[in-house]
Amino acid sequence: MKKWKALLLIAAIMVGVIGCSQGGTTTVKGEEKGTESAKEPMSIELMTFSFAGGGWPEDHPVLKAINEKLNIDLKIQWVPYDTYAQKLNVMAASNEFPDVFMVLEQEYNKWRDRGIFMDVKPELEKYSNLSQHLGPEGLEIMNPKDHYYGLPYYGTETRDSLAIRQDWLDTLKLKTPTTVDEFYEVAKAFATQDPDGNGQADTTGFSFGIVNNRFVNIEPLVGAFGLGNDWSDIDGQLVPMQLQTEELKAFAEFMNKAYSEGVLDKDFPANKVKDSLAKLEAGKTGIASIVPNELYSATIPTLQKLIPEAELVQLLPPKGPNGKQATQTTAMTNKIVINAKIDPAKQQRILEMLDYMLSDEGYDLIKNGMEGTHYKKTGDNQYEKLGAFDTERPQLLSIWFFRRFDPGIQIRKWDNQEMGDKILSFFETNEKYRWANPAAGLSSETLIKKGANIQQKWMETMTQVIVGQAPFSAIDEAAETWKKNGGDAIIKEMNEQYLKLQ
């Protein structure tokens, strides 16, 4: 009953909110002038996800600037990423969504054909910035040919990379590892030979986490053992990683050894998405996955504040037993959608707003902030960051909501050329080890209904095998259980969809 009370309450609040926002909707006047300020003021509800630090306060200067420019009253609801899927499903239960919002892959697939997202394809030609700065592959993925029910949230597909403590390698006189075996030896030395020289056995070789029942921040090793990024294309057929039992056993054997010899962080089953990075930044672990965009502005400075001589460099994906190399590869499957049920005039105002966010002026605003407040001009094309940039974080809309197809999304006006190039070179290097999921964006009814549960059971066994609570043969049983409880249907449905696309 508790759940129902909560739903009812949410429904009541949402009805109120939508009611209010629609109250402000009137027909657009002064079209012939075409200037934004001549239009009626309009309030727009926006919802997107947020990460560390949360969203903006309601009176944020960038928000004010957008509101004044477009004569709107933009209200942003920032929902922590960890609970975003939950939020969407609770909203769906009362069938009340904000005016414009971010949708995750599974929910987008589930609701795409239900008439709740506006088809933006016919509108694109009217908005030059949208059509110019959004790539076709992003627009097309997960959409039928003639309809785009959402705009893509750009992501650099091969963004993240492993990084290793160069100073530890030097101290222990080791070479940079290039294969998984060398990776193991180096990681073991990091864990056992006291690389930080403090006389205590308080370091581990590497760390990762399990989030939503997936191995995260360890993708290069998963791929090196020949496993797919969720799915592999084997002779034109999609095969899920759960059934690659031979590869899984090799992977689990490696991890099991690492766990029992103290090479792998013992807390990996309880680690959240950012924990392995935090341990790297705290000098507790020698190898972990990093986000290049933040490497020079956050990760290295944090680490060096603690250990001034620390040096962190990119570690290329180690070669697996069959010479495979892989890097973390994510598809652009998040979508920005406009509510199909709201007043068409309002939909146009939202498209205008999105178009503005990608225009030269608007993109500069949501990426770099405001001149004089967040940075200042010191010469021709010379800028200097001001303290308010770090405290007010004017870039949030561009990193957590909407942006151009721009790999340099986190490189600002004032960053020196060298740093920008370094970040971009990370992506270029990673690109060579692309480890794409051939089924990215595909969905299956059974996957949506049962996927989470059977994945959890499967991961339970995998984790038990790695820590030695279950024998390696349990991996075969886990694959059978996965198949029996819905996996067979998922494979069939996914392959049907996959064939259609060929």
Add this chain to the structure above:
Amino acid sequence: MQKAWRRGFPLYIMIAPGLLYFLIFRYAPMGGIILAFKDFDPFVGVFESSWVGFQHFEALFAEPDFWRLLKNTLILSGLNLFLFFPAPIIVAVLLNEARVKWFARTVQTVVYIPHFVSWVVVAGVTVVLFATQDGGINKLLADNGFSRLEILTDPSYFRGLYLFQNIWKEMGWGAIIFLAALASVNPTLYEAAVMDGAGRWRQMWHITLPALRTIIVLMFILRLGQVMETGFEHIYLLQNSLNLAVSDVFDTYVYRQGILQGEYSFTTAVGLFKSVVGLAFVMIANRLAKKYGEEGVY
């Protein structure tokens, strides 16, 4: 008739807010139960969704994990009922015995403060203390040559940790109602007992505990109604893929199915099943209580 109405009018006004509260927030939402018998699709609405009878219940009982969920739920509930439940009573009785007022009051405040700490904070502190690799306690153990305790990931610690956290957090708060009952005991009873030569233990046995008996039975029966509720937040925060075998309960299952996968009707059925079990427990316990001369809850 009219006279009675007029005389009672102020009383009806006073009842009204409470009555409305129950009607609006407790009874009206019960209408949602019909979802358990429908295939609810939010985009067509409650009334247009098709009826499916008991299909969702059949699916629940056929669920491969059903027995594991039931077992875990009942074991954690049992721990709460038999090991957690006495804790507040003991606290109340001990505080009642403390004759130095300021001491009793200080202890009472200290033990009920944890009630106001959210589970997120409790779980966070637990991780900081007990994490296998970097937790404070494990570091101390490792530095002194002991082996590390895998409190967070070894399933055999899970139930103990769950119970301990419950006791730590809610013991003091739960004691308040028993303290209130003890405050109403006539002090002359104690004086009379002392004159008859009763010591501390005798007074406790013959006066304090009998004074609490009715409220203990009442609280126990009410708790039985929540036998299927194990505290979602608390368990969810402690859960990881290594302790699932003991930590996966109906509450976390409902979260996964209902909120993450959007199976609203199915999870309503699970919720209804939980409520029916709880109701059955309350009715049985109430009947037993009456049989042994207690008042019960209805």
